[in-house]
Amino acid sequence: MLTPHYGQPRYRVIADELRERIESGTIQPGALLPTESALTAEFRASRGTIRQAIAMLRDERLVATERGRGSYATPKRQQGWPEGGSAMETRQRQVPADPELAALFAVEVGVPLIEQQCIARTDGAVEAVVRTYRPLRAMR
Amino acid sequence: MLTPHYGQPRYRVIADELRERIESGTIQPGALLPTESALTAEFRASRGTIRQAIAMLRDERLVATERGRGSYATPKRQQGWPEGGSAMETRQRQVPADPELAALFAVEVGVPLIEQQCIARTDGAVEAVVRTYRPLRAMR
DNA sequence: AGAAATTTGTCCGTATGTATC
DNA sequence: AGATACATACGGACAAATTTC
Numbered sequence: 001m002l003t004p005h006y007g008q009p010r011y012r013v014i015a016d017e018l019r020e021r022i023e024s025g026t027i028q029p030g031a032l033l034p035t036e037s038a039l040t041a042e043f044r045a046s047r048g049t050i051r052q053a054i055a056m057l058r059d060e061r062l063v064a065t066e067r068g069r070g071s072y073a074t075p076k077r078q079q080g081w082p083e084g085g086s087a088m089e090t091r092q093r094q095v096p097a098d099p100e101l102a103a104l105f106a107v108e109v110g111v112p113l114i115e116q117q118c119i120a121r122t123d124g125a126v127e128a129v130v131r132t133y134r135p136l137r138a139m140r
Numbered sequence: 141m142l143t144p145h146y147g148q149p150r151y152r153v154i155a156d157e158l159r160e161r162i163e164s165g166t167i168q169p170g171a172l173l174p175t176e177s178a179l180t181a182e183f184r185a186s187r188g189t190i191r192q193a194i195a196m197l198r199d200e201r202l203v204a205t206e207r208g209r210g211s212y213a214t215p216k217r218q219q220g221w222p223e224g225g226s227a228m229e230t231r232q233r234q235v236p237a238d239p240e241l242a243a244l245f246a247v248e249v250g251v252p253l254i255e256q257q258c259i260a261r262t263d264g265a266v267e268a269v270v271r272t273y274r275p276l277r278a279m280r
Numbered sequence: 281a282g283a284a285a286t287t288t289g290t291c292c293g294t295a296t297g298t299a300t301c
Numbered sequence: 302a303g304a305t306a307c308a309t310a311c312g313g314a315c316a317a318a319t320t321t322c
Contacts, residue, residue: 009290035306046292051307067307068300104259104266119244126244133269149309175287186311191288207288208319 011052014043018053022062022073029075033063061122089119094136105135112136151192154183158193162202162213163233172210173203200254200276201232229259234276245275252276 018039021027034042039050054071057063065071094112102109118130158179161167174182179190194211197203205211234252242249258270 104269129244129273131271
């Protein structure tokens with residue numbers, strides 16, 4: 001038929017193909033992918049399906065998309081832990097308890113707490129920021 | 141016109157409305173959301189637009205969707221950790237980026253971020269509060 | 281157990297808005 | 302200003318999973 005998805009949905013098959021091209025270097029890091037209409041022609045799929053495939057790659061951070069410009073392969077992406085230096089930064093400081101933290105720790109608002117902040121980066125871009133709050137109070 | 145997206149796109153407006161219902165308890169945790177066709181009727185939007193709105197909430201882990209069943213408000217944070225000595229509570233919300241987070245994520249101050257908060261307790265006492273911040277991820 | 285109805289998933293085609301080149 | 306390219310939105314059709322009868 002025209003649109004049966006045996007086994008895998010088409011957008012997934014297309015995403016797999018594009019992912020392969022990126023990871024194999026056929027589409028080089030930083031290079032623009034073919035336009036949506038070009039992919040529409042190549043895979044003979046509707047634009048919606050193509051967009052769905054690209055959305056998958058975007059979620060995987062494998063490509064980035066800019067309106068009016070196109071989607072380009074994200075420059076160099078490492079799986080797992082980078083072998084080089086640490087991609088995390090940590091720092092510690094004291095901050096006054098906001099009302100919610102104050103309630104949780106059963107202290108007054110404004111009482112200083114220890115805040116440890118970790119910054120997770122990938123290729124320089126901040127993926128997430130983690131802040132851990134603990135009371136200063138007597139050890140243990 | 142019928143479908144111009146001045147200002148905010150419709151799917152975003154709809155997502156905001158549904159998010160509000162969930163966070164306000166109008167839609168209780170674990171309860172099923174209205175079906176896509178019901179939402180289609182209520183918001184007088186196409187099913188694709190409704191699905192796009194729900195996809196946003198799914199990305200925010202605010203709802204989970206099962207084929208043939210529906211989408212339900214996420215009841216609890218099933219942290220992949222079995223019951224041990226200490227109890228954890230988790231919750232999620234959106235908060236505006238403070239200047240520091242804004243700088244780290246390279247967004248404007250006030251732009252909404254996803255904040256996941258874990259509370260680590262031991263014997264009822266709060267040991268630590270961990271807040272993880274991530275960007276909402278534009279597009280989609 | 282089986283059939284029908286319900287509900288989400290996938291896909292197509294088209295039209296129009298908006299940002300970039 | 303025009304052309305190109307992505308974003309949003311509509312509508313319809315069928316597939317697949319679940320629920321209901």
